[in-house]
Amino acid sequence: MFNKSDLIKINDYxxxxxxxxxxxxxxxARIYISEKMLDEVVKDRSLNQLVxxxxxPGIVKYSLAMxxxxxxxGAPIGGVFATKLPDGIISPGSVGYDINxxxxxxxxxxxxxxxxxxxxxxxxxxxxTIPSGLGKGGKFKLNISExxxxxxxxxxxxxxxxxxxxxxxKHCESEGCLKxxxxxxxxxxxxxxxxxxxxxGSGNHxxxxxxxxxxxxxxxxxxxxxxKGQVVILIHTGSxxxxxxxxxxxxxxxxxxxxxxxxSLPDRELAAIPFSTPEGKxxxxxxxxxxNFAWSNRQVITYLIRNAWKKVLGIREESIDLVYDxxxxxxxxxxxxxxxxxxxxxxxxxxxxRAFPNQPVLIPGTMGxxxxxxxxxxKSKEAFYTVCHxxxxxxxxxxxxxxxxxxxxxxxxxxxxxxxxxxxxxxLAEEAPLAYKNVDEVVEVVHQAGLAxxxxxxxxxxxxxx
Amino acid sequence: xAYQYKVLSHPADVRLEIIASCKESLFQGALEGMxxxxxxxxSQRGILKKEQIEIHxxxxxxxxxxxxxxxxxxxxxxxxxxxxxxxxxxTDNSIKGIIEGRSVKEFSKEIKAATYHQLNITQDKKGxxxxxxxxxx
Numbered sequence: 001m002f003n004k005s006d007l008i009k010i011n012d013y014x015x016x017x018x019x020x021x022x023x024x025x026x027x028x029a030r031i032y033i034s035e036k037m038l039d040e041v042v043k044d045r046s047l048n049q050l051v052x053x054x055x056x057p058g059i060v061k062y063s064l065a066m067x068x069x070x071x072x073x074g075a076p077i078g079g080v081f082a083t084k085l086p087d088g089i090i091s092p093g094s095v096g097y098d099i100n101x102x103x104x105x106x107x108x109x110x111x112x113x114x115x116x117x118x119x120x121x122x123x124x125x126x127x128x129t130i131p132s133g134l135g136k137g138g139k140f141k142l143n144i145s146e147x148x149x150x151x152x153x154x155x156x157x158x159x160x161x162x163x164x165x166x167x168x169x170k171h172c173e174s175e176g177c178l179k180x181x182x183x184x185x186x187x188x189x190x191x192x193x194x195x196x197x198x199x200x201g202s203g204n205h206x207x208x209x210x211x212x213x214x215x216x217x218x219x220x221x222x223x224x225x226x227x228k229g230q231v232v233i234l235i236h237t238g239s240x241x242x243x244x245x246x247x248x249x250x251x252x253x254x255x256x257x258x259x260x261x262x263x264s265l266p267d268r269e270l271a272a273i274p275f276s277t278p279e280g281k282x283x284x285x286x287x288x289x290x291x292n293f294a295w296s297n298r299q300v301i302t303y304l305i306r307n308a309w310k311k312v313l314g315i316r317e318e319s320i321d322l323v324y325d326x327x328x329x330x331x332x333x334x335x336x337x338x339x340x341x342x343x344x345x346x347x348x349x350x351x352x353x354r355a356f357p358n359q360p361v362l363i364p365g366t367m368g369x370x371x372x373x374x375x376x377x378x379k380s381k382e383a384f385y386t387v388c389h390x391x392x393x394x395x396x397x398x399x400x401x402x403x404x405x406x407x408x409x410x411x412x413x414x415x416x417x418x419x420x421x422x423x424x425x426x427x428l429a430e431e432a433p434l435a436y437k438n439v440d441e442v443v444e445v446v447h448q449a450g451l452a453x454x455x456x457x458x459x460x461x462x463x464x465x466x
Numbered sequence: 467x468a469y470q471y472k473v474l475s476h477p478a479d480v481r482l483e484i485i486a487s488c489k490e491s492l493f494q495g496a497l498e499g500m501x502x503x504x505x506x507x508x509s510q511r512g513i514l515k516k517e518q519i520e521i522h523x524x525x526x527x528x529x530x531x532x533x534x535x536x537x538x539x540x541x542x543x544x545x546x547x548x549x550x551x552x553x554x555x556x557t558d559n560s561i562k563g564i565i566e567g568r569s570v571k572e573f574s575k576e577i578k579a580a581t582y583h584q585l586n587i588t589q590d591k592k593g594x595x596x597x598x599x600x601x602x603x
Contacts, residue, residue: 044477071477073583073600097578097602192542202576203603241542244578248535255582256524268528268582397603398475424574 002042007031013449016062017051024266025054031065032383032449037441040394041069049076052266056081058088058274060338060345064383066352067445068392068437072096074269077351077393080386082336083275085344089263090280091272092254092287094348096329097247099287100294101238102173103362103389104325105373106302108309111229112211112461118312119209120419123462125308126207127421130301130464131199138198140300147190150197151182154292155299163303172325173354174332176295180288185242186249193242193293198300202424204390204431205237205466206364207301210371214457220375224323224360226456233320234371234458235301236364237466238329239294246290250283275346284331291330298325323373324360328353328389336384347384355380355387355452364390365439367420367431367463368413372443374452387446391439400435401426409433413463422465431465469495473503480577480601485594489526490553492587492595493533493561500534501549501567503601505574508547512568515546520562527585530597533561534580545569578602 007015010030015038017029029050033041041047046069053063059081069078074093083089108115115122131138142150149157155176158164169175182190200207212230215221226232239246254271257279258264265272273280306320331348338345347354355361355376363372369391376385395403406425409432413420422428447454469486482499486492501508517540523529537548548567555562579602587597 046477073479073581073602077478093581188539188543192539202573241539245539248539248579251582252523252528252532252535255528268585271582393478396475396477397480398473423572426574 001045002047004038004042013445017047022051025051027054027059027062029054029063029065031069032445032451033067034441034445037067037437037445044071046071046076049074050079052270053079053081053094055266056083056089056091056270056272057263058083060084064386066386066388067442068351068388068390070393072350074267075350078388079350080348080352080384082345082347082384085333085346086276087274088346089272090275090284090331090346091270091348092247092250092283093269093271094350095247095287095331096350097244098238098329099243099247100291100327101329102294102298102325102327103364104235104298104302105323105362106233106305106320107225107323108231108233109319110231112231115231119462122308122312123209123419123421123464125312126305127464129304129308130207138195140197141195142197144190147194148182150296151185151289151292152180153177154295158296158299164299168299168302168322171322172295173327176292176299176325178288178291179285180292181285182289184282184286185246185289189242189245189249192245193240196240196242197293197297198304199240199297200237200301200464200466201240202427202466207305207464208234208460209462210234210458210460212456213370213459216454216456220455224373224455225321226323226373231461232323232458233305234362234364235298237297237301239290240297242293243290246286250286253279254283287331291327294327295325324362326353326362337381349386351389352386353389354385356385361387361452363388363439363443366391366433366436367465368416368418368433368460369439371458373455373458374443374447375455376452377450379450380452383451387452388442391436391442393435394437395435397430397435400432401429403434404432405429418460419462420465421463427465471495471499471502473499474598476600479603481598482601483598485596487594489595490556492597493530493553493556494551496530496534496599497537497551497565498549500537500577500580500601501547503575504541504577505547505570508568508570510568512570515544515567515569517548517565519565522560524559526558527587528582529559529561530587531580531582531585531599534599537565538577538579540565575603
């Protein structure tokens with residue numbers, strides 16, 4: 001465990017673990033956090049995991065942690081680092097098993113007052129249309145050639161099939177399509193994913209109908225088409241079993257290959273090899289395919305929501321527009337400034353969100369708490385243009401269930417006027433707001449640190465838990 | 467053949483501790499423990515499913531995790547909870563056998579993967595095997 005005295009305070013929201021802290025560190029480690037929140041972070045092993053990232057061959061500048069950091073496996077959740085192309089490493093474990101787990105925000109043209117009378121029926125319709133929970137396949141069964149098209153072209157393929165609009169593509173990170181090769185995705189992964197497009201999954205995945213409750217920056221909110229009182233829909237899910245299998249396949253392959261490239265790491269789960277190797281290139285293209293699958297998953301969910309909206313409210317489905325869609329478990333090749341020079345890097349974000357200047361950033365809260373829309377700033381270049389991805393867990397699932405019950409969570413949310421649909425009361429307890437950090441404090445850190453600026457606050461009206 | 471397993475706490479995920487009298491029991495215990503996490507008290511009324519498995523890995527540690535991940539993939543594809551393994555051959559880097567389970571309507575919890583994080587199978591002086599596996603939830 002860490003002592004706070006091991007860290008150097010750079011400013012009120014940025015701390016550094018110097019390179020001298022451990023012999024095998026190649027660069028320092030940095031964490032964006034307030035002093036109050038740091039007192040909690042030092043209690044688990046997340047900072048040790050952050051330091052482990054600094055040992056990865058080819059790493060530049062520093063490893064970074066966002067204020068929603070918590071202990072994971074290999075890399076911490078909320079961990080960011082970049083390695084230099086072509087020989088820096090790529091690490092599937094530092095992307096995570098849920099490749100392109102991400103968040104998508106849809107906006108309606110209606111206010112909370114207008115939607116309230118239909119809300120119960122609307123959420124019921126969405127709950128029955130979009131399979132949540134586990135072992136529940138979706139309505140869309142992909143044959144092998146359809147699967148390969150989804151993996152290769154993401155939502156661009158879905159547009160040709162009538163499930164996406166040009167506007168959806170325009171407002172999606174990387175236009176919902178990374179460079180990919182379906183040939184590098186195993187048959188096992190494809191089998192796992194064949195009925196999972198348009199499904200939520202479980203755990204912390206959700207669909208929430210929300211209301212814009214605060215506007216912090218009128219002009220930026222207007223540019224995004226957001227205004228106070230407006231009803232929006234937030235979707236959180238990823239690449240389901242297909243992505244899990246791609247990660248599993250490549251972490252296994254990388255572990256078997258590391259000796260060949262003389263790489264030894266402090267944690268097996270960090271399994272990493274140079275990007276330029278045949279294995280590295282294959283993973284990058286397989287990861288791209290899984291990312292395309294995740295974007296397609298969120299797109300088909302959007303399509304189903306539009307249909308539910310139309311069915312319940314009897315209005316045109318086009319009245320639900322995409323604000324933005326972000327990935328928060330991904331590795332990307334990007335150009336960044338290092339030592340005054342623009343160079344190509346492989347940026348790994350595990351539980352962290354890309355935040356290019358003026359790009360919308362979506363930060364989901366927990367059931368019953370606020371979510372936020374921010375936009376990236378130029379200052380965020382110091383963080384490889386990255387911010388947090390959510391509230392971040394503060395306690396284990398066991399502890400959450402010791403402190404509350406699903407029934408109690410349901411009662412508390414109902415009392416607040418929030419409609420909740422969930423297949424499992426037990427999952428509700430595990431995902432209770434008390435199990436997470438205070439999202440307002442997390443977002444305030446990235447806002448105050450200047451990495452992104454708050455645009456609007458959203459609060460839930462109805463929640464569907466996976 | 468004796469084993470016991472216990473689900474342990476973790477800030478974000480779930481850990482499973484298995485203690486067993488022999489290597490075969492360690493694999494059986496890990497399989498049963500994982501099945502318990504996915505669906506505690508799963509009904510035995512579903513359709514029986516048997517699947518052959520053959521896995522080769524770097525060492526005993528990675529073999530155990532690779533075995534569990536193979537089972538997870540099959541669980542996902544067939545909507546089955548596999549909780550028994552009939553081992554035909556087990557070495558320090560390979561396993562061959564048949565897994566058995568039953569179909570279920572849905573799972574209670576999604577395990578994304580068994581991880582290699584801080585994985586260390588040990589055997590004490592009395593011959594007792596022990597391991598803690600971290601599952602990404």
